[in-house]
Amino acid sequence: MxxxxxxxxxxxxxxxxxxxxxxxxxxxxxxxxxxxxxxxxxxxxxxxxxxxxxxxxxxxxxxxxxxxxxxxxxxxxxxxxxxxxxxxxxxxxxxxxxxxxxxxxxxxxxxxxxxxxxxxxxxxxxxxxxxxxxxxxxxxxxxxxxxxxxxxxxxxxxxxxxxxxQRTLAQSETERGQLQYALTSRIVLEQVKGILAERWQLSVDDAFAAFRHYARSHNLKLAALARDITDGTFDTDTIPHGAAGTTA
CATH class of the missing domain: 3.30.450.40 (GAF domain)
Structure with missing residues (x-):
């Protein structure tokens, strides 16, 4: 292209x-x-x-x-x-x-x-x-x-x-909070990638691709879904993790 x-x-x-x-x-x-x-x-x-x-x-x-x-x-x-x-x-x-x-x-x-x-x-x-x-x-x-x-x-x-x-950058405290939230979300996401890779016996990249595809196709935020998984409130068996589940 x-x-x-x-x-x-x-x-x-x-x-x-x-x-x-x-x-x-x-x-x-x-x-x-x-x-x-x-x-x-x-x-x-x-x-x-x-x-x-x-x-x-x-x-x-x-x-x-x-x-x-x-x-x-x-x-x-x-x-x-x-x-x-x-x-x-x-x-x-x-x-x-x-x-x-x-x-x-x-x-x-x-x-x-x-x-x-x-x-x-x-x-x-x-x-x-x-x-x-x-x-x-x-x-x-x-x-x-x-x-x-x-x-x-x-x-x-x-x-x-x-x-x-978020268009509230004039307030430095708000800005720092936004940055820290993004970083904290990433930490939870890395934990879930490891959990899913081990649970599904896939590479970390393939596990993340399946997780991300499911979140996007169901209009879910990655961080929110990751927190539900780490909290044990989401059944990861509902996420397709074969060839069909790894489309970006």
Whole structure:
């Protein structure tokens, strides 16, 4: 599909999603997939700073990327950490460059083991303030073009709008509450992914795909359904988790 058509689809999804009561986690999950398609990268992660200024993984295109980003935040290494701290993009970083492996030994090694050879990070910005970062991983060493980087920053800005779309940002306490709620929801979601993967004997990615497909097809918020599962008030046997249940 031409990029123009892909962009049109993305903006239609944005218009449909940014309503008063929408599922920010699901939206960002979908946005990470759209970034992969638009920018022709291998994986995407979206990280958000919590109320203490510590980066947390909010969405990722797949489980290996989520784990890599989690690993990076634990070791305070990688482009997203530096991008968040500086507020500046870090683009076309060669993970095989000895200067990079020396600067980020754990992160670079882990990324290469997965198969990534290049990475990029764009800030999630709001009124001059950085609240997180969007990361792009490549298995192809070809650098992103200026147009690609500009589009990636636009997608990062869209993610920021989605996270803080309640239009009450003048009140910093309200804003912090919105950020913390999103992060707390993600923690519950990760717990449920593990529960379902073990219960269904599936990979975490396949279990999450089935869970997400069920939530979307029944107009349920991911976080709300996840809480019902962890509380034991929802029967997970009602979620199809074969081939029919894993359609994105």
């Amino acid at each position: 031409p990029r123009e058509q892909q962009l049109s689809r993305v903006f239609v999804e944005i218009a449909d999603s940014l309503i008063d009561d929408f599922d920010v986690i699901d939206f960002l999950q979908q946005l990470s997939v759209r970034c992969m398609e638009l920018l022709d990268v291998a994986a995407v992660g979206i990280l958000l700073a919590d109320e203490h200024g510590i980066l947390r993984v909010l969405a990722a295109s797949d489980e290996r990327t989520r784990l890599l980003e989690f690993f990076a935040t634990q070791h305070e290494q990688g482009p997203c950490v530096e991008c968040f701290q500086s507020g500046q993009p870090r683009t076309n970083i060669d993970l095989t460059d000895s200067r990079i492996t020396d600067a980020w030994p754990q992160f670079a090694t882990q990324a290469q083991e997965i198969g990534f050879v290049a990475t990029n990070a764009l800030p999630l910005r709001l009124r001059g303030r950085v609240i997180g970062a969007l990361s792009l991983f490549q298995t192809d060493p070809s650098p992103l073009t200026y147009q690609d980087v500009s589009l990636a920053q636009a997608m990062a800005d869209i993610a920021t709008i989605a996270i803080l779309q």
